[in-house]
Amino acid sequence: MLTLLASASVLAAGPSLAAPELPVLPPIRREAQITYVDRTGAVIGVRGGRFAPPVDLAKLPAHVPAAFVAIEDRRFWEHTGFDPRGIARAIVVAAGEGRATQGASTITQQLARHLYLSQDRTLERKATELLYAVQLERTYSKRQILGMYLSRVYFGSGAYGLEAAAQRYFNKPAAKLTIAEAAMLAGVLKSPVNYHPIEQADASWSRARLVMDIMVETGAITPAQRTQAAAKKPTVWKTAPNAPAQYFIDWLDGETRRLVGNPKQDLVIETTLDGQLERAAASAARRVVGASVPAAAQAAVVSVDGAGRVRAMVGGLDYAKAPYNRAAVAKRQAGSAWKPFVYLTALEAGWTPDMPVVDEPVTIGTWSPQNYDEGFQGPITLERAVASSVNTVAARTADLVGRPAIAQTARRLGIASSVNTDPAMALGTSLVTPLEMTQAYAVFANGGHRVQAYGIERIRTPAGKLLYQRRPPTWTPVTANPALSNLNRMLRAVITTGTGQRAAFPGYDLAGKTGTTSDYKDAWFCGYTGGFATCAWMGRDDNAPMGRITGGGAPAELWKAVMTTAVKRLPMQPIPAGRAPPPPEPQILQASAPEAAESIEEPDAETEVPATN
Structure with missing residues (x-):
């Protein structure tokens, strides 16, 4: 003392007394930080070192x-x-x-x-x-x-x-x-x-x-x-406003490290995310699940534009409690949300929406699929079968056009996970992520061009030195008219007259598909407008049933909530009739590093047959 x-x-006496010898200051150490910003430049998260540069x-x-x-x-x-x-x-x-x-x-x-x-x-x-x-x-x-x-x-x-x-x-x-x-x-x-x-x-x-x-x-x-x-107490955010975006940043972090390694300097990652849409999607997921879905259920939302830019990614209801990213990592059965791949294959083989089909008992090998609603409608059109999500017609169609051909269609559209080819595959028994499904539906939204979902636009230093810039998209057609236009017509009917009517809102050209798996373990709504696609999924992490939650219920409501925000924030257009790509964004520089490559896990071996709608 x-x-x-x-x-x-x-020391206080100053120069009149001899000051004690002062120690040499140790070096100031600070690990580099990686700051992620949304498409407007707003900070959505920081990774790396704990401390920021001096203020x-x-x-x-x-x-x-x-x-x-x-x-x-x-x-x-x-x-x-x-x-x-x-x-x-x-x-x-x-x-x-x-x-x-x-x-x-x-x-x-x-x-x-x-x-x-x-x-x-x-x-x-x-x-x-x-x-x-x-x-x-x-x-x-x-x-x-x-x-x-x-x-x-x-x-x-x-x-x-x-x-x-x-x-x-x-x-x-x-x-x-x-x-x-x-x-x-x-x-x-x-x-x-x-x-x-x-x-x-x-x-x-x-x-x-x-x-x-x-x-x-x-x-x-x-x-x-x-x-x-x-006079007025400041408004404090009880939940971190950027918490929902942490799922998206986790998804990007591996790609960031691949591009820049272990950075020695602070970096800024300019991303594709729309921060306001992200927060709106997360809020809608909490609201809809809280009001409609039994306890312990989770939700995921992914929105992708026609060029592959991920505009929203909600991987769960609460990142702090459960950071597992259900949007990009969780593989679940797609149920009837898979059927567009079945019907696109048939349409490419010459089928038409007005073709007569019959909803009647079907047996393929030892398997007899059942419809979600009991009974059979008898003779109907192919369009009506899609709008009503008739399982018997989907199963017979897949058997006729060939399940290996459907698997090839799914891969062509961007499904990277393993696709089974047993008879039940027509009803969505393959395990896929919401991200995969969204980038596949984005093909329908952009006029038939392959989509590779991505989230990093540029990497730079805080001073502005550019280290990486993504190359402009290469427009590769993967489906053509009349098949694409006919599919769009049938998926519009899902929303106007079919199982997805709760997703409808006026003033926009909308199309989509519901999906519900066996015992209500998974519920989906995937849909799109011109140049923009969104998929909403709900389910439990333990794969337990959710009660009678169907894709046309809470997921359709969630999809509608997200899309009604998206159409006000991002450029929208009618669903393209053909292959013409959406208007390009301003020309950007040639990338100085390889393009981002998505890595998707192999699916689990166990599957089950869903009763879908």
């Missing part, structure tokens, strides 16, 4: 750093790294209690601790902290010290640094924080547990008002500004 007090006294104070409103200085170290701009009065007070208390219980640390001392030391409350650590603080003040400017400090402190909820905290609690960059928001974040630092903006909302707001009082005392704001700022 005496050593610490003596060192502080000598640039010049880019912040003056009240933001002032809030932290006011509550943490009001003499920050005057002292040389430590506060002798505070240290003396802490030592007296420690002597009385036999241990160090008070910090009295300046911002510079706190930074020294964050950069170089442990959090142990010992006098030896405190003495070293003090010496490092003085050396920091001699090495860096006050603004640099404050910038490093604001990039390292912890705000709770996994948010390290000011920028991460602003995004987590207020869904905005630190440069846009209000006085009240800045005061609330500054107040958290004393105890991220006791002053947590969500879990201890009243205590957090009370301390924020205290911060604003001190800001008035220090001249950082006026009394009028304080009164105005304290």
Whole structure:
């Protein structure tokens, strides 16, 4: 204790006394961060190192750093790294209690601790902290010290640094924080547990008002500004606004590492995601599942435009509780959402929507498929069979056109998982991911061109140096008219008069297909408009039944909720009649690295026969 007090006294006395020899500052270590942004440039997530680069104070409103200085170290701009009065007070208390219980640390001392030391409350650590603080003040400017400090402190909820905290609690960059928001974040630092903006909302707001009082005392704001700022408590996001996008980032992370390896510098990944659509899709999934589906059910949503850009990817209802990505990884039976592959194969063989077929008992080998609704309709058209999702007609069609040919069609359209060719494959017994299904349906949406779903547009440094840019898409036709136009006609009927009527909304050209598997274990709705496709899936992770949840129910409602948001945010058009590609986006540079390549797991061996609709 005496050593610490003596060192502080000598340092405070200035040049009249010989200053103690200061230690050489260890190197400041910080792992590189990879920042992912959506198509508008908004941050959707960060991977890699915990700490961001030092905060640039010049880019912040003056009240933001002032809030932290006011509550943490009001003499920050005057002292040389430590506060002798505070240290003396802490030592007296420690002597009385036999241990160090008070910090009295300046911002510079706190930074020294964050950069170089442990959090142990010992006098030896405190003495070293003090010496490092003085050396920091001699090495860096006050603004640099404050910038490093604001990039390292912890705000709770996994948010390290000011920028991460602003995004987590207020869904905005630190440069846009209000006085009240800045005061609330500054107040958290004393105890991220006791002053947590969500879990201890009243205590957090009370301390924020205290911060604003001190800001008035220090001249950082006026009394009028304080009164105005304290009049309304800031709105705090209870759930991290970017939480749904973490499924998408997890999907991209492996591809990012393949392209850039283990980065030695900070990088920015410009993605295809539409952040607002992503949040809307996640919110709709929670709402629809909560209102319509039994407990323990999950949902997944994928939206892909006609060029393959993933615009939304919801891998589950709560990333924090269950980060398993059901959109890109989970393989489930597609049920009748698979039938478009069956009927496209038939249409390419010369069948037509008006061709007469018969809904009657069918036996193929030892298998006799049943319809979702009991009974048989007798003679109907092929279009009616699709709209009503008649299983007997789909099974007979597959048997006639050949199941190996259907498997080839599915692969041509983008299904990469193994496709079985037993009789029940016509009803969707193959295991596929929602991502695969969406990129396949995107072929129907873009005029018949192969789609490879992707999420990375560019990789650059924060300063703007381009390291990777995806090549423009190559338009490869994989199906043609009249088969494609006829399929679109039949899938439109699913929504207008068939099993998918709950997906309908006016003003847009819509088509799609429902899917429900045996014992209601999986429910799907996959559909599209011009240049845009979305698939919604629901099911349980343990593959247990969900009750009587069908694809034409909750999944169709979820699909409708997502698509009604999408059509307002992204360019839409009628479903193309032929092979013409959608209008290209502005020309981009030649890629400097190989194109992203999707990796999809092999399916599980076990399958079952669904009763689909």
